[in-house]
Amino acid sequence: MEILSTGEKIKRARIYKGITLKDLCEDKISISKMSCIENGKVKADKEIVQFIANKIELDYDYLIQDVYEQIVENLATIKAGKGNSENIEEDIKHNLYYAVEYEYYELAFDLIHILFSYYLEEQKYEKVQLIISQYYDLYQKNNKDENTIVYYNDMAKYLLQNEEYSEAIAYYVRLREIIDIEDSTGKELFSTVAYNEGICYCRLHNDIKAYDLLKESIRYEDYLQGDINKGKVCQAYAMVCIRLGAEDAQKYVKKTYEYQKSNPMIVASAKGEYGKAYFEVGQNDKAVEEILEGIKMFPRHNKEKYVQFLNESIETLYKYKEYDRAYDLAGQALDLAIETGEIKLIEKSYYFKGSILQRKGNFREAEMYMNLALDSLLKFGTKEERRRRYMDMASMYYNLGDVKDSLKYFSLAMTKEKNIL
Numbered sequence: 001m002e003i004l005s006t007g008e009k010i011k012r013a014r015i016y017k018g019i020t021l022k023d024l025c026e027d028k029i030s031i032s033k034m035s036c037i038e039n040g041k042v043k044a045d046k047e048i049v050q051f052i053a054n055k056i057e058l059d060y061d062y063l064i065q066d067v068y069e070q071i072v073e074n075l076a077t078i079k080a081g082k083g084n085s086e087n088i089e090e091d092i093k094h095n096l097y098y099a100v101e102y103e104y105y106e107l108a109f110d111l112i113h114i115l116f117s118y119y120l121e122e123q124k125y126e127k128v129q130l131i132i133s134q135y136y137d138l139y140q141k142n143n144k145d146e147n148t149i150v151y152y153n154d155m156a157k158y159l160l161q162n163e164e165y166s167e168a169i170a171y172y173v174r175l176r177e178i179i180d181i182e183d184s185t186g187k188e189l190f191s192t193v194a195y196n197e198g199i200c201y202c203r204l205h206n207d208i209k210a211y212d213l214l215k216e217s218i219r220y221e222d223y224l225q226g227d228i229n230k231g232k233v234c235q236a237y238a239m240v241c242i243r244l245g246a247e248d249a250q251k252y253v254k255k256t257y258e259y260q261k262s263n264p265m266i267v268a269s270a271k272g273e274y275g276k277a278y279f280e281v282g283q284n285d286k287a288v289e290e291i292l293e294g295i296k297m298f299p300r301h302n303k304e305k306y307v308q309f310l311n312e313s314i315e316t317l318y319k320y321k322e323y324d325r326a327y328d329l330a331g332q333a334l335d336l337a338i339e340t341g342e343i344k345l346i347e348k349s350y351y352f353k354g355s356i357l358q359r360k361g362n363f364r365e366a367e368m369y370m371n372l373a374l375d376s377l378l379k380f381g382t383k384e385e386r387r388r389r390y391m392d393m394a395s396m397y398y399n400l401g402d403v404k405d406s407l408k409y410f411s412l413a414m415t416k417e418k419n420i421l
Contacts, residue, residue, distance in 0.1 A: 003070045003098045006049065009063055011038040013056050024055060071095050071107050078114060089118065105141040109150075112138055116154050120161060128158055145178060149189070156196065165200040172197035184223050191220035195233050202240065211240045218252075228266065231259030235270050242277040265305065268298035272313055279320045288322060295329070304345065307336045311348045318356060327356045347376035355392075363400045370396055387413050 004012070014024055025034050028051055036042040044052075053060040065073075074095050078088070092115045099108035112135050119128045139151040152171045159168035175193045180186045198213035214237040224230045238252035253274065260266045271294030278287035291313050298309050310333040317326035334349035354369030370393060377389055390413035397406035 003067055003074070003095065005040050005067050006044060006063055006065075007038040007040045009058070010044075010052055010056070013058055014038075017056055019056060024052065026055075067098055067102050068104055068107070071099050071104060071111075075107060075110060078111075089115070092118065100138075105138060109138045109142045109147055113150050113154060116158075120154075120157055123161070125158075125162065148178060149175060153193070156193075160196060160200060163203070165203050169197055169200050172200070181220075187220040187223040188225065191217045191224055191233065192229075195236060198236060198240075202236065207240050207243050211237075211244055211246070214240055227259040228263065231256050231266065231270070234259060235273065239273060239277045242274065243280055245281065264297050265299050265302075268294040268309065270294075271297075272309065272316070275313075276316050279316065284320065284322070287320070288317070288325060291316060292325075303336060304340050304342055307333055307340060307342075307345045307349070310336070311345065311352060314352045314356075318352060318359070321359075323356055323359045326352070327360065330356055343376055343379060347373050347380075350376060351389075354396075358396060358399070363396065366396060367400065 014021075021031050021034055025031050029048060033042060037044045037048070049063050050060055052058075053063050074091070078092060078095070092111055096108055096111040096115065099105070099111055112131060116128065116131060116135055119125070119131075135151070135154070139147060143151075152175050156168045156171035156175065159165075159171065172193050176190065176197070179190045179193065181190050194213045194217035198210045198217060201207070201210035201213060214233070217233050218237050221230050221233050224233065234252045235256040238249055238256055240246075241249035241252060256270055257267055260270060271290045275287045275289075275291035275294065278284070278290060295310065295313055298306055300306055310329055314326045314329050314333060317323075317329070330349065330353040334346075334353055337345040337349040340346075350369045350373035354366045354373055357363070357366035357369065374389055374393060377385060381389070390409045394406050394409035394413060397403075397409065400406075
């Protein structure tokens with residue numbers, strides 16, 4: 001996606017063809033003016049461009065297309081997803097550079113929004129940090145209402161993904177105040193924003209506020225694009241209703257499944273989430289039923305996803321002391337995890353099996369799985385993950401009566417904690 005001004009195109013073609021400025025200009029153009037055109041100091045009129053096009057045998061329409069038009073054309077290609085997907089980041093950055101250089105700030109704002117969204121989708125948060133200040137500057141140069149909505153929504157998404165929920169809420173509150181809900185587009189956006197704000201409150205364990213916001217989102221669910229998005233809103237609302245004991249719970253559980261029925265993986269995941277909600281309110285039998293149904297219906301063709309769901313289900317069952325059921329699933333999850341060769345899945349499976357065995361009082365067998373899990377974690381875990389695991393190991397060896405190893409792992413945990421601080 002090369003971008004050249006009219007003058008740069010002329011200069012490049014002239015030099016390539018071995019034509020001097022004097023030869024190019026003849027008696028039609030002064031050499032000094034032609035030099036200024038090539039260096040971007042003067043804009044050539046159409047007659048001059050037509051003369052030069054004939055002289056150096058270049059297409060007139062190609063020459064006359066200036067930087068602005070090239071960026072507009074490239075931007076349309078990027079938005080349509082017709083560019084080179086392998087170079088998409090560089091293409092966006094290249095066009096952004098020229099848009100800023102030539103002070104086409106509206107185009108620059110569109111481009112940095114696309115780049116920001118791309119980084120969020122790819123979870124490249126360190127790159128998001130590098131462009132945040134530039135994004136803000138371009139927003140300040142283009143802070144009309146539609147750009148305010150785009151900018152605030154992007155910032156809120158970034159903060160939500162980074163678990164900075166209170167900060168994200170501040171942006172979502174402002175968005176709900178300025179969104180025009182007179183048309184279908186506004187209603188769809190409002191529903192999405194209210195949903196995301198509701199999710200923030202769910203993560204902050206404020207179900208009352210989450211309930212109010214998700215109910216607002218539900219008001220405009222029909223305006224959401226696609227059954228998957230409608231199902232997400234209904235699922236979040238149903239889960240809050242379950243935790244609050246609201247009468248709408250089963251109505252929206254049913255609606256969730258209706259929207260998601262064409263995608264068994266999403267339905268199974270929803271059942272897993274409902275299982276967590278039922279556990280939270282003490283409906284353990286219902287919780288177990290939902291989780292086991294989810295496992296039964298989860299598609300097996302994607303082995304990695306299936307193992308991940310199994311591990312999530314085991315973690316939930318373990319948390320709520322359903323040790324026998326968790327143990328029955330742990331062996332299956334471990335065998336499949338080993339088949340995938342994915343070290344993170346294998347580590348989780350080892351860890352859960354070791355943890356469950358400890359709860360069942362089988363510390364000697366648990367020791368083997370916990371050590372295998374630790375060996376795997378050391379290959380990819382963060383300092384904080386290692387610190388927590390060392391504390392788990394210290395506790396296990398304490399229960400085994402092995403004071404020496406218990407102190408060893410406790411000391412390692414303390415050392416890691418100091419490094420973190």
